[in-house]
Amino acid sequence: MSETEHHDAAAEQAAPRELVNTAPAAEEKTMEAALRPKALEDFVGQSTVRGQLSLVLQSSAMRGAAADHVLLSGPPGLGKTTLAMIIAAEMGAALRITSGPAIQHAGDLAAILSSLTDGEVLFIDEIHRMSRPAEEMLYMAMEDFRVDIIVGKGAGATSIPLELPSFTLVGATTRAGLLPGPLRDRFGFTAHLEFYSVDELHQVLRRSASMLNISVTEDGFAEIASRSRGTPRISNRLLRRVRDWALVHGIDQVDQQAASEALNTYEVDSLGLDRLDRAVLDALCTKFRGGPVGLSTLAILVGEETETVESVAEPFLVREGLLARTPRGRIATDAAWEHLGLEAPKPTTTDEGPAAPKLWDE
Template structure:
């Protein structure tokens, strides 16, 4: 198989994975598991808007990746009867890019902007006017002969999603009528997510297997569904086809997901911090080089969970391992009970 064939196969595999993930998304608020307060708030806003026959207020969703921000945007579009128009902050680098998107919107459409905090400044300024007055000013020409043509927009709803709400400018944040934060899921909620997903996959998930998967899914439905599909793969290829406890344990061992939900990258970060750097403190860039990953990958993928679980702490001088990290790796913490630099 040559390089071009490998690229096509990889692309097809990625498309199948995304299609499988999309098939598991709930289609309504009633099917959406977890986030009870946010669901109640959205239900009120959407119901009131429907009774008025108007587009609902703009919605800002914040929280860690994988908790359902994109799914909720799809549900909002479905509930309003509009079309979801997805884009992302990094993809909109010029005001003209945003103007082209806005001019294509129809009444009650939902413009979903993922990672909205990364919008270019010029596009951000245009979005202010579009969200508030439902119009944009299109500049035609250059220099002294340039003219501004106002373009009226239909009533639409912006749904912004961000993993870093603190980076969102206050003027943009204030233009959202509803701001919701998604919390990590409990094990019970994840078991309900997994049971529902297994049904959509035409499989029956053993309750013990569901509990084990939920405990190792880091409070994140996206991870839970991904692990469920890997268990299904293992059961199909090596097992009897049943999603039971034995198949689940074997699949989790194969994909290196341990009892705390840590994967290969998480353990590599902890191992480097504890053994190569004496528990720290060590800078993020140095730690990333030690594990062979980009600093952004370590900071956004591994670090949030490790901090939340109490395995590492951040300090002005860098990252440091806790006693829990040593114990999890089967190592002995420093004899004096303190870490270097503390």
């Protein structure tokens, strides 16, 4: 087989895997965009943030000036991008969207800033992942609405000041602690988004169901909300999967039993744990008697990268009190044993008293 034929065959073998990659399908993106609220009064939850943000926007409208720069922080899926879109809509301004990883050079940021129009809203998602030179350029742009463009190199380099139109920067981050202090201090309004309660998710689902033309009972909404991990994005995704299940099974109205059966089909249990979450807990409890276990050992056992276990599974398990992180490793709590329906092992004792737990290190 020639090199070209070998390359084509490899491409054909790889093609089916592209169908199941983690990037959302076009239909999913369109549906998610349609479910986003367009006005601040339609935004469910985050009552404190909504009240504060409403004052900022009303004040800017009364002053006839662009609103102060806004920093939104919090876990993924809580509405940071939606709030950025609402800010632009409430201001009646255009919205420019980019992300921190896309701005790796100061020149990239200068090109974006120089093309802004007066009053425009610039949204930078994952702003903590910008390069350091771009961050330093952003300091002056946010404060003085100007940037200095360096032309040439060495002794012949000159600085050309570029005046910028008045704009509002909205930054979103899932890791506010990684933002340098000088950048964080230049935001006039900062807000941290909290996880949603079941009642708030109930309201989100009710609104989404009306837009998707799905008939769901109150206990059906409650069942989906209780498995949504306090995150509107997840609740909307689960609602669409329940819709698919009900459509295939010919069910006109989704009640608690139908919602439960549908979500069980997608391996989302009563607490919202998915396959990876349960695999981590099961490995801790059945293979290592509840731990302590090193992270890399745990990741190998569940067949995932350490970063995946640490950033995807652990935060929710810790928040639900099912897993604890200790200096010696990860341990399963009593709630984890109870959720899995297993009996926790009794601590071993010696003549000198209780024995220290065995450390399952990497």
